[in-house]
Amino acid sequence: MNAPPPAPADRDVRAGPFRLVASGDGQLAAHGPLSFATARRAHQEGLASLASANGRELEIDCAGITSSDSAGLAVLLDWLAAVKRAGGGLRYRRLPSGLVALSRIGEVEELLEGGV
Numbered sequence: 610m611n612a613p614p615p616a617p618a619d620r621d622v623r624a625g626p627f628r629l630v631a632s633g634d635g636q637l638a639a640h641g642p643l644s645f646a647t648a649r650r651a652h653q654e655g656l657a658s659l660a661s662a663n664g665r666e667l668e669i670d671c672a673g674i675t676s677s678d679s680a681g682l683a684v685l686l687d688w689l690a691a692v693k694r695a696g697g698g699l700r701y702r703r704l705p706s707g708l709v710a711l712s713r714i715g716e717v718e719e720l721l722e723g724g725v
Contacts, residue, residue, distance in 0.1 A: 627651040629658050635665050640673035643681030643708075652684045659692050659699070667692065672703035682711045685721060693725040700724035 627641040627650065637658060643651055659667065669688075674681070685701060685708070692699040701724060704712075712718040 627654070629654050629669070631658065632670070635667045636670070637667065638670045638673055640675075642676040643674050643684060644676055644678045645680040648680035648684050651681075652687060655684065655688050656691055659688055659697075660695070666698040666700075668700045668702055670702045671705060671708070674705050674708070677705055677708045677711070679711055679715075682708055682715065682717075682721070686717060689720065689725050698725055 625641050627639070627643055627647040629651070630638050630640060632638045641647065671685075689699055701721060704722065708721070709718065712721040
């Protein structure tokens with residue numbers, strides 16, 4: 610029997626690719642898995658989107674994140690740091706319960722939920 614080809618490194622085959630979509634002035638929406646399989650691409654895409662904001666206050670709606678793990682949490686924390694270094698603000702809205710639980714274990718819940 611032939612084995613199926615391996616999934617690309619930037620995809621989680623359970624839910625498709627991760628996307629960060631601008632949905633209005635300073636508003637973005639996260640869609641898809643934010644996990645080890647998608648973290649690298651998601652991180653780069655997010656940094657590019659956030660850099661174009663030029664110091665504005667931003668908000669990312671995370672309700673569309675279909676799965677997540679510690680790599681996804683690391684991506685969200687790094688986005689906060691990048692926006693803070695650029696002199697802007699970033700808040701996450703509607704974080705999935707799995708990410709909130711991971712942030713609690715890692716003792717970064719206040720940072721993740723409070724933003725910068």
